[in-house]
Amino acid sequence: MASNNAEELITSHDPNHPANLICELCRKFYTLGWVTGTGGGTSIRDGDKLYIAPSGVQKELMKPTDMFVMDYESKDYLRRPQNLKPSACTPLFLAAFTMRGAGCCIHTHSQWAVLVTLLCERTSEPNVFSISTLEQIKGIPRGYGPEKAGNLGYFDTLRIPIIENTAREEDLRDTLEGAIRDWPDAHAVLVRRHGIYVWGKDVAQAKTQCESLDYIFQLAVEMHKLGIPWVKQ
Amino acid sequence: MASNNAEELITSHDPNHPANLICELCRKFYTLGWVTGTGGGTSIRDGDKLYIAPSGVQKELMKPTDMFVMDYESKDYLRRPQNLKPSACTPLFLAAFTMRGAGCCIHTHSQWAVLVTLLCERTSEPNVFSISTLEQIKGIPRGYGPEKAGNLGYFDTLRIPIIENTAREEDLRDTLEGAIRDWPDAHAVLVRRHGIYVWGKDVAQAKTQCESLDYIFQLAVEMHKLGIPWVKQ
Amino acid sequence: MASNNAEELITSHDPNHPANLICELCRKFYTLGWVTGTGGGTSIRDGDKLYIAPSGVQKELMKPTDMFVMDYESKDYLRRPQNLKPSACTPLFLAAFTMRGAGCCIHTHSQWAVLVTLLCERTSEPNVFSISTLEQIKGIPRGYGPEKAGNLGYFDTLRIPIIENTAREEDLRDTLEGAIRDWPDAHAVLVRRHGIYVWGKDVAQAKTQCESLDYIFQLAVEMHKLGIPWVKQ
Amino acid sequence: MASNNAEELITSHDPNHPANLICELCRKFYTLGWVTGTGGGTSIRDGDKLYIAPSGVQKELMKPTDMFVMDYESKDYLRRPQNLKPSACTPLFLAAFTMRGAGCCIHTHSQWAVLVTLLCERTSEPNVFSISTLEQIKGIPRGYGPEKAGNLGYFDTLRIPIIENTAREEDLRDTLEGAIRDWPDAHAVLVRRHGIYVWGKDVAQAKTQCESLDYIFQLAVEMHKLGIPWVKQ
Numbered sequence: 001m002a003s004n005n006a007e008e009l010i011t012s013h014d015p016n017h018p019a020n021l022i023c024e025l026c027r028k029f030y031t032l033g034w035v036t037g038t039g040g041g042t043s044i045r046d047g048d049k050l051y052i053a054p055s056g057v058q059k060e061l062m063k064p065t066d067m068f069v070m071d072y073e074s075k076d077y078l079r080r081p082q083n084l085k086p087s088a089c090t091p092l093f094l095a096a097f098t099m100r101g102a103g104c105c106i107h108t109h110s111q112w113a114v115l116v117t118l119l120c121e122r123t124s125e126p127n128v129f130s131i132s133t134l135e136q137i138k139g140i141p142r143g144y145g146p147e148k149a150g151n152l153g154y155f156d157t158l159r160i161p162i163i164e165n166t167a168r169e170e171d172l173r174d175t176l177e178g179a180i181r182d183w184p185d186a187h188a189v190l191v192r193r194h195g196i197y198v199w200g201k202d203v204a205q206a207k208t209q210c211e212s213l214d215y216i217f218q219l220a221v222e223m224h225k226l227g228i229p230w231v232k233q
Numbered sequence: 234m235a236s237n238n239a240e241e242l243i244t245s246h247d248p249n250h251p252a253n254l255i256c257e258l259c260r261k262f263y264t265l266g267w268v269t270g271t272g273g274g275t276s277i278r279d280g281d282k283l284y285i286a287p288s289g290v291q292k293e294l295m296k297p298t299d300m301f302v303m304d305y306e307s308k309d310y311l312r313r314p315q316n317l318k319p320s321a322c323t324p325l326f327l328a329a330f331t332m333r334g335a336g337c338c339i340h341t342h343s344q345w346a347v348l349v350t351l352l353c354e355r356t357s358e359p360n361v362f363s364i365s366t367l368e369q370i371k372g373i374p375r376g377y378g379p380e381k382a383g384n385l386g387y388f389d390t391l392r393i394p395i396i397e398n399t400a401r402e403e404d405l406r407d408t409l410e411g412a413i414r415d416w417p418d419a420h421a422v423l424v425r426r427h428g429i430y431v432w433g434k435d436v437a438q439a440k441t442q443c444e445s446l447d448y449i450f451q452l453a454v455e456m457h458k459l460g461i462p463w464v465k466q
Numbered sequence: 467m468a469s470n471n472a473e474e475l476i477t478s479h480d481p482n483h484p485a486n487l488i489c490e491l492c493r494k495f496y497t498l499g500w501v502t503g504t505g506g507g508t509s510i511r512d513g514d515k516l517y518i519a520p521s522g523v524q525k526e527l528m529k530p531t532d533m534f535v536m537d538y539e540s541k542d543y544l545r546r547p548q549n550l551k552p553s554a555c556t557p558l559f560l561a562a563f564t565m566r567g568a569g570c571c572i573h574t575h576s577q578w579a580v581l582v583t584l585l586c587e588r589t590s591e592p593n594v595f596s597i598s599t600l601e602q603i604k605g606i607p608r609g610y611g612p613e614k615a616g617n618l619g620y621f622d623t624l625r626i627p628i629i630e631n632t633a634r635e636e637d638l639r640d641t642l643e644g645a646i647r648d649w650p651d652a653h654a655v656l657v658r659r660h661g662i663y664v665w666g667k668d669v670a671q672a673k674t675q676c677e678s679l680d681y682i683f684q685l686a687v688e689m690h691k692l693g694i695p696w697v698k699q
Numbered sequence: 700m701a702s703n704n705a706e707e708l709i710t711s712h713d714p715n716h717p718a719n720l721i722c723e724l725c726r727k728f729y730t731l732g733w734v735t736g737t738g739g740g741t742s743i744r745d746g747d748k749l750y751i752a753p754s755g756v757q758k759e760l761m762k763p764t765d766m767f768v769m770d771y772e773s774k775d776y777l778r779r780p781q782n783l784k785p786s787a788c789t790p791l792f793l794a795a796f797t798m799r800g801a802g803c804c805i806h807t808h809s810q811w812a813v814l815v816t817l818l819c820e821r822t823s824e825p826n827v828f829s830i831s832t833l834e835q836i837k838g839i840p841r842g843y844g845p846e847k848a849g850n851l852g853y854f855d856t857l858r859i860p861i862i863e864n865t866a867r868e869e870d871l872r873d874t875l876e877g878a879i880r881d882w883p884d885a886h887a888v889l890v891r892r893h894g895i896y897v898w899g900k901d902v903a904q905a906k907t908q909c910e911s912l913d914y915i916f917q918l919a920v921e922m923h924k925l926g927i928p929w930v931k932q
Contacts, residue, residue: 109448
């Protein structure tokens with residue numbers, strides 16, 4: 001329940017405070033075409049608090065006062081802006097936070113992400129995007145835990161699961177959680193005809209992975225147009 | 234007729250004042266390629282007044298003093314800048330304001346809008362752009378009134394009417410009004426080989442719909458290049 | 467010959483002073499991809515003086531002190547920055563100023579301009595780019611003088627002459643002047659595998675025409691990829 | 700070994716100080732898509748010192764305090780920021796500095812560079828990118844020394860060697876040095892499925908060459924899509 005001093009939660013001069021950082025990230029994501037038309041979303045975990053961008057707002061114009069703040073343990077809102085709706089992505093962000101210990105989760109509607117899900121649909125393996133032998137693959141972690149430390153190597157194959165979209169964003173929860181369980185190394189899940197969820201241990205990792213994946217998806221679409229296979233033979 | 238205190242109509246420190254907001258929107262639209270080469274236009278209704286960007290100016294350099302202000306009831310100009318011409322879009326903006334109760338109407342020359350009108354021309358249904366099963370469709374309202382509240386769903390088909398372009402922009406009025414009557418749910422009308430008119434109940438709705446549609450048109454062109462049908466079978 | 471007070475020629479707080487305006491335009495052109503890698507150039511006539519951006523500089527970093535100033539009648543330099551070279555475009559800019567009374571001439575290396583010259587090369591009319599029935603054509607003047615006042619109409623065909631590139635930019639002068647003579651209505655000349663020269667009576671007209679043409683060239687390349695003819699049958 | 704006054708090496712109000720300039724360049728390169736997701740790198744030689752951007756950081760957020768400084772003769776680090784790793788590009792930058800007397804070396808992951816290496820792979824000459832008869836080729840130096848002074852001409856063929864990528868960036872050193880030896884005129888080396896290394900005698904030359912090459916690669920990909928050969932017959 002929102003306390004009287006909830007404004008303290010989102011008021012800081014520190015540009016790296018989550019309430020400021022989410023606004024700055026969303027401005028950047030807007031210019032990248034990731035959160036067009038109020039699409040997409042971003043969430044940061046800061047200790048026992050989750051900061052979540054609201055639903056349905058112009059992401060490039062967001063202010064710290066627009067931010068929802070949730071208690072991580074109880075899932076109660078510590079701060080709930082009047083006249084704004086919580087993000088429909090919230091249960092999906094929570095999947096990454098609770099199941100993978102993420103510190104930041106980003107959801108984009110990137111057109112390149114959507115296009116690779118459409119191209120995969122026509123292959124013999126419609127539920128996974130696979131690509132290999134590109135330097136930028138090194139921007140993606142190998143998995144979790146000490147035995148999977150570090151990032152993928154140049155000769156590895158990056159594999160990102162694809163789940164089907166649902167009528168309501170909240171309904172993605174079960175299949176997203178399923179994909180996270182089925183793909184224990186994954187740091188991202190594509191949603192067909194919709195976009196992508198990407199997470200990392202902190203903002204820098206989540207954001208740079210999101211950038212690397214978007215670069216790879218754009219390159220993959222261009223490679224397809226030029227008749228170049230995604231996985232090198 | 235312009236009164237002596239017409240400057241009051243466009244002078245404000247509030248960034249959300251229509252005269253300031255139109256300038257800010259047009260700067261953003263310029264970077265999106267929507268108002269290249271003085272193309273396109275924007276209008277906001279503020280109670281009994283309409284604020285309209287002038288014709289033939291560099292949209293990214295527009296100043297509040299460039300703004301035309303019209304009395305909504307009488308259609309008389311309350312303010313008419315010297316040496317500028319009223320927008321040829323004015324009768325078209327009025328159609329959205331009067332027939333649909335719009336609060337903001339945006340006209341762009343987006344290349345993606347033009348390209349989908351060209352692609353539709355070759356289909357069996359040349360006068361409508363139809364696409365389905367994309368998350369971004371949820372950015373578009375279902376229609377008007379309580380029984381059509383809310384936005385389209387993921388499994389719905391978005392349909393935008395296309396009208397033929399005319400020699401003079403003013404001459405689009407009859408067919409635009411006709412399309413608005415014939416498509417009672419529409420929040421936008423495409424103009425073949427020209428661009429699009431998009432409106433909403435307020436600036437945020439008009440602008441975010443315009444973004445969602447442009448995203449969808451760009452995706453549609455890429456889908457066409459990749460041989461992916463717009464309406465899922 | 468540079469006089470002692472040559473700094474006065476390029477020192478002004480007015481953002482519309484030619485020395486300031488050329489810098490601002492070139493920053494904008496850089497973000498549009500028109501003057502990549504020191505390519506392209508810009509010149510403004512201000513009464514009896516010509517202001518010309520130098521050769522071989524990073525266009526987005528240009529300062530008023532980098533500007534060359536030429537006396538329009540004598541063609542003598544009134545200001546010649548040390549360590550900079552005059553633009554190789556100078557004789558080509560002069561053709562537009564003297565033969566067409568231009569107030570501003572812009573030269574870009576736009577990739578879309580280059581691509582349409584390459585596509586035209588394979589047609590039966592390799593020395594002219596023709597396109598019709600696009601709203602954006604209205605951004606281009608019909609010609610010169612009272613009987614050709616106003617801009618092209620929607621149903622008109624825009625025709626831009628294409629000349630062959632030469633080893634040295636200066637050597638384009640004869641063919642550019644020839645094209646200007648042979649195409650008495652033209653406000654622009656394409657140079658094959660090189661870019662475009664666009665001029666107008668003032669900065670606003672030259673720049674907005676340059677934008678409209680670039681929009682049209684980009685659209686033309688996309689239309690070609692989609693199998694849509696440039697001139698409507 | 701880092702001395703006590705190492706902060707002096709990277710503290711300056713001069714925007715052209717290497718520590719400031721690398722940050723400014725990387726911000727620009729980020730918007731160009733060259734250093735997405737911590738990819739790419741930049742290094743400047745300033746007399747007896749090398750300034751090198753660190754590994755694995757968000758390039759658009761880099762600060763002068765993130766900079767590594769190396770003594771050019773001894774190759775000892777004069778400054779090594781805590782918690783940052785030296786760039787894996789360092790031995791490759793050194794190849795350009797020592798073998799070609801470069802003053803600046805830039806490494807990008809440009810998608811256009813990657814795509815041309817993929818397209819070349821399918822040709823009879825997979826280890827070189829060749830293109831001719833484009834004005835922008837004039838942005839690239841002919842070679843080194845007085846007898847190769849000046850830049851390539853319009854009718855020349857630009858040839859850039861392509862080396863195969865390796866599992867670790869450091870392992871590119873031998874083949875990159877080999878390519879520099881085998882191609883005595885080259886100012887850049889493409890790395891298959893990875894990106895490009897570009898150098899010049901100073902920052903302006905390296906950066907503008909990098910821009911010209913990227914422009915040429917993008918144009919080459921578009922030419923390929925349109926069926927236009929890279930080397931004019």
